[in-house]
Amino acid sequence: MQAPPDYMDRLLAALDPEKAGDISEFVKDAVRTVPRHLFVPHVGLVDPYGREPYLIDRRTDPSAWWDAVGSVEPIVTQLDDGRTPLAAAPPSYNSSSSSSSPATVADFLNHLAPEPGMRVLDVGTGTGWTAGLLSHLAGQENVVSIEVDQAVSDEAAKNLAAAGLRPHLVVGDGAAGYPALGPYDRIHVTCGIRDIPYAWVEQCRPEAVIVLPWHPGFGASHALRLEVLGDGTAQGRVVGGAAYMMMRSQRLRPDREPEQEEDRRDYWSALDPRALDALSAGADLAISALTGLHSHVQSYPEGDGERLRMWVSDPGDARRWAIAVWRPGQTRHAVHQVGDRPVWDEVLHAYARWVELGEPHWSDFGVTVTQDGTRIWLGSPENVL
Structure with missing residues (x-):
């Protein structure tokens, strides 16, 4: 089935459903050239906020599949690290890979602002869509995308090849980065991060930008934009909200009863x-x-x-x-x-x-990342909490 005539209009609208005009024309052009449907499998699990999840299947209900792919909703593509089929999803399930909301994808790329010729590390290949978008924005030869799951990486490689793109794909723990093909001008992260790896800062050039979904622990997750300074540190502010699946190496252990x-x-x-x-x-x-x-x-x-x-x-x-x-x-x-x-x-x-403290807003908070760890500050880097 060919894409519906209004599919691209709906997909572009899904990039920025609340703030018209905030997404750059460069990002929109990337989405037109490397559209989302090339990276969504035949069967997916749509996980709409505040509503019950539901399955989509391109072969049995292509209209519903296109509606979901052209919407703002995230689409889960793997459960329990591949151990549970999507069609057998229990009422409470653990998502381990997905096609993120186009609005979040576009927002991150806007903050990242990659340019042609820049070296980019993409942490968390997933379906391959962001690696494809980054390939259009920076040049496929300049994009390195790392994924911890071999099966997920293999599927992303097929998706990217079908789109005519071949960035460098690597299987490994994204927390370690990939120094062999650095240094990087941009690092783009698509999994939730609690402890920001200093390896990313080390593998960047001065003035590089790192954009990541940051989940420091309590409550909401946040979009964080860092700039790498010449002294080997990175510094930046919270720039919005962002909910992503946690990086596998940073998942919390389950709670357990004490012995005493x-x-x-x-x-x-x-x-x-x-x-x-x-x-x-x-x-x-x-x-x-x-x-x-x-x-x-x-x-x-x-x-x-x-x-x-x-x-x-x-x-x-x-x-x-x-x-x-x-x-x-x-x-x-x-x-x-x-x-x-x-x-x-x-x-x-x-x-x-x-x-x-006066109930400060999320935009008042910032972060400094050094070799010794992460410091959260309020207002200015000198005011560490």
Whole structure:
């Protein structure tokens, strides 16, 4: 089936559904030349925000397939690192590769601003679409795309070849970069990052730009744009939101029970965990910076109503975690805390500190990456949290 007549118009509209005119003509031209449908498999799992996921199959319902590919929605292309077929997706599943939302793809390329002749490292090949777009923008001979999963990389190579493109494809852990074909003028990252690898900074030329989906731990994920300085550091600001699957080498270990019963504590909290879940991205950044803790939320039915659980954990020690539970009609909320670190209390103190600071917006936060690690700052690099 040929692309519907309005497909390209819909795809270009999906690049920027809320802010007309923000996407550069260079990025739009890349999408016209290397369109998304060349990189979406026959079967995919559409994961729309706030709605139930649904399967698309080009062979059985081509109209629905084209509608999804020309939309703003992300399309999952692999589950559980390839162990679970898309058609057998359980109600709660682990996505491990996808075709990202065109709006997010375009936003990242806008911030990256690659130019012809620039050397670009693309971390997380996935379907190959961003590697293809970067090939159009910088020249395919200048693009190096690294993917940890051999099967995913092989499929991307087929997609790129069908589009007439052959960038350098590498299989390996993107956190290590790929120094053999550096140094780089641009690094483009398509997987969630908690700890920003200094290897990327080392493999860049001065004035290079790195754009990545940054998930420091608590709450929302963020789009981060860094510039590499001449002193071997990188520095930049949060430039928006961005939710991506985590880099496999940076996935958190599952929470687990402690071995000692005395390490458990149960008490009540007046703060509704739903309020913490609904905090602004600025509050999430402040809590991440001040505590280094990770959070995730589960909502599910119970009896005639619904309850919500917020987990808070120490990413460096799976024996330290807490869970706060909201149930309808309650004015105080059960907290079950585990380990020798009072993680729930730390979150509450960090939230109070964010309020004291004047409730700064996410755009007020920035990051400096050095050989010794990552520093999060507020307003200016000297004001480290």
